[in-house]
Amino acid sequence: MAKLKKTSRGKQKARRQFLRTVVLGVGVVGVSLLGYIPVLGRWRERVRPPGALQEHEFLSACIKCGQCVQVCPVNAIKLADLDEGFGIGAPYIDTRKQACDFSCDGLQCVLACPTGALTHHINYSHETEMAIARVVNEKQCLAVIGEGFKGQARGESFKGKLRYEDVDRWNPIKVSEYPYDLELCDLCVRQCPIEIRIAQCEAGKPPSGDENQCPPQHAIKLETIASEDGTVRKRPVILDGCVGCGVCEMICPPEPAVIVMDSTESRGMAA
Amino acid sequence: MKHLVKSVAVLLGADPKKPQADDYTPEASAMHAEQRADKSRIEAIHLEIAHKAQNKIPEKWRRRRWTVLIVANLLFVVSFQLDIQMLEGALTGSRFVGFHMADLNSALQVMLAYKEVGINLMIGTTTVLIMWWLLGGRTFCSWVCPYHLLAEWAEMAHDYLARKKIVKDHPFDRRVRTFFWIVFALLAIVTGYTVFETISPTGILSRALIYGPGIALVWVATLLLFEIFYSKRAWCRYACPIGLTYGLVGAVSPLKVTYNLSKCFHEAECKKVCEVPHVLDVVVKGRATEVDLFIGADCTHCGRCVDACPTHSLNLEFKGLGQLLK
Numbered sequence: 001m002a003k004l005k006k007t008s009r010g011k012q013k014a015r016r017q018f019l020r021t022v023v024l025g026v027g028v029v030g031v032s033l034l035g036y037i038p039v040l041g042r043w044r045e046r047v048r049p050p051g052a053l054q055e056h057e058f059l060s061a062c063i064k065c066g067q068c069v070q071v072c073p074v075n076a077i078k079l080a081d082l083d084e085g086f087g088i089g090a091p092y093i094d095t096r097k098q099a100c101d102f103s104c105d106g107l108q109c110v111l112a113c114p115t116g117a118l119t120h121h122i123n124y125s126h127e128t129e130m131a132i133a134r135v136v137n138e139k140q141c142l143a144v145i146g147e148g149f150k151g152q153a154r155g156e157s158f159k160g161k162l163r164y165e166d167v168d169r170w171n172p173i174k175v176s177e178y179p180y181d182l183e184l185c186d187l188c189v190r191q192c193p194i195e196i197r198i199a200q201c202e203a204g205k206p207p208s209g210d211e212n213q214c215p216p217q218h219a220i221k222l223e224t225i226a227s228e229d230g231t232v233r234k235r236p237v238i239l240d241g242c243v244g245c246g247v248c249e250m251i252c253p254p255e256p257a258v259i260v261m262d263s264t265e266s267r268g269m270a271a
Numbered sequence: 272m273k274h275l276v277k278s279v280a281v282l283l284g285a286d287p288k289k290p291q292a293d294d295y296t297p298e299a300s301a302m303h304a305e306q307r308a309d310k311s312r313i314e315a316i317h318l319e320i321a322h323k324a325q326n327k328i329p330e331k332w333r334r335r336r337w338t339v340l341i342v343a344n345l346l347f348v349v350s351f352q353l354d355i356q357m358l359e360g361a362l363t364g365s366r367f368v369g370f371h372m373a374d375l376n377s378a379l380q381v382m383l384a385y386k387e388v389g390i391n392l393m394i395g396t397t398t399v400l401i402m403w404w405l406l407g408g409r410t411f412c413s414w415v416c417p418y419h420l421l422a423e424w425a426e427m428a429h430d431y432l433a434r435k436k437i438v439k440d441h442p443f444d445r446r447v448r449t450f451f452w453i454v455f456a457l458l459a460i461v462t463g464y465t466v467f468e469t470i471s472p473t474g475i476l477s478r479a480l481i482y483g484p485g486i487a488l489v490w491v492a493t494l495l496l497f498e499i500f501y502s503k504r505a506w507c508r509y510a511c512p513i514g515l516t517y518g519l520v521g522a523v524s525p526l527k528v529t530y531n532l533s534k535c536f537h538e539a540e541c542k543k544v545c546e547v548p549h550v551l552d553v554v555v556k557g558r559a560t561e562v563d564l565f566i567g568a569d570c571t572h573c574g575r576c577v578d579a580c581p582t583h584s585l586n587l588e589f590k591g592l593g594q595l596l597k
């Protein structure tokens with residue numbers, strides 16, 4: 001009798017353990033699958049570092065190690081948190097805060113990537129397709145209004161950095177340490193890394209002395225608009241050579257920025 | 272070979288089996304018989320236990336291990352923060368003075384999800400495979416994984432509360448870890464995403480240390496609370512596919528914890544401190560089929576049993592490959 005009782009208790013214990021285990025199994029797999037929601041729902045449409053594969057392949061191939069983060073001279077690359085689900089630990093660029101200005105010239109993040117999530121098939125800045133710049137807030141554009149710009153492009157407290165070749169070829173400095181005095185605001189064109197390269201190449205001084213660094217197409221220009229009152233007005237126009245690096249968005253003084261990065265098409269997520 | 276099959280079966284979640292009469296070597300049988308007949312051993316055991324209660328054995332291996340674990344993780348942190356470039360990246364994928372290294376489970380997830388293997392990933396994976404084969408698979412867990420250290424602290428809290436009868440351990444069926452391994456491999460293939468990486472406390476903690484904390488730490492905290500209040504060492508014992516991956520690599524590794532029957536008093540001090548006590552089934556009276564044995568593949572070589580054993584019957588040793596396959 002006593003033995004019988006013991007066995008049934010043992011059985012009950014085993015049954016409880018089995019049920020617990022089923023709950024654990026389903027629970028852990030269930031929690032991990034919650035990571036699908038931000039990805040499917042496209043909660044965030046991130047600009048990824050240069051050379052990133054199309055979004056789905058990129059998230060598959062990325063080993064979430066952050067080596068790209070470590071080599072970036074302007075610290076443009078950040079890693080996503082758990083709220084991006086399966087995208088956790090994957091690198092992105094918040095272009096308004098700190099864009100990629102290609103100040104490394106050699107696409108260091110691509111070279112650092114151990115898995116090819118940032119494809120090794122590209123070598124130069126103009127070969128990247130991070131996003132496409134879109135003019136979304138033209139009415140606020142200083143050039144459209146016909147205004148110049150004097151002072152720090154994004155204010156005193158802005159931490160973003162850019163490489164200014166006239167200051168230091170190798171070390172990017174804070175944008176706040178480089179005040180401007182412009183008759184008509186042209187910051188988006190003036191600081192565009194593609195436009196800077198084209199100008200260098202035209203002057204016979206390609207970056208690193210390498211002709212291959214010369215972009216074949218212009219990325220952005222200011223187009224004169226008809227003005228009734230005689231003030232000079234221009235509007236920014238995005239051209240085929242735009243790679244979506246985000247420097248124009250980062251440098252744009254008005255809040256919110258006149259130009260933003262749209263990564264849906266370049267990331268294979270166009271509707 | 273028989274040992275290897277048994278060791279892998281236990282790793283995958285099988286319960287250790289009682290050996291059959293013909294499994295024993297004559298030497299082991301003779302020793303068991305001798306030990307049973309020797310009444311003085313009982314007294315010696317009591318003496319030993321009394322002695323141990325008074326003299327706490329220093330946890331030599333634990334100290335060494337924590338030092339290595341902290342140094343390894345700090346090396347990642349300072350490499351980035353101070354820009355000394357010794358060990359770049361995170362535990363999932365890194366470069367040691369320029370040489371690629373990839374965590375085996377993370378690399379596996381990427382390979383299954385992306386279905387292409389680049390040359391750098393191949394180099395990194397092979398390097399790490401050889402490294403952890405030499406150093407004994409799950410050695411990664413207890414000597415490098417940052418979650419392991421937090422889980423050890425959670426275990427201390429659990430044990431303390433258990434002694435106070437506030438909490439009780441709720442064990443799970445160990446086969447569930449094999450289930451997780453298979454499910455996460457399949458999910459990577461089917462969805463094309465590195466699904467496990469989303470919840471891997473190893474990756475989350477490593478990145479948090481190097482790149483700064485985030486909300487993902489809430490998940491790690493949840494796991495630790497679960498281990499303190501509900502099930503001791505649950506993640507490492509029953510869930511983590513990384514542990515299983517490394518366990519399989521370490522199944523034929525030259526670094527092993529060795530067991531010697533002749534000195535053992537079968538007090539089971541070792542099993543009390545072990546993260547994976549099923550690997551220490553051989554220390555149970557009458558279970559050792561040979562006088563000298565290796566502890567199985569699920570062992571993390573943490574050395575706590577080596578520290579805990581009052582008779583030095585357990586040791587951490589490098590062995591020739593030939594002996595391993597016998």
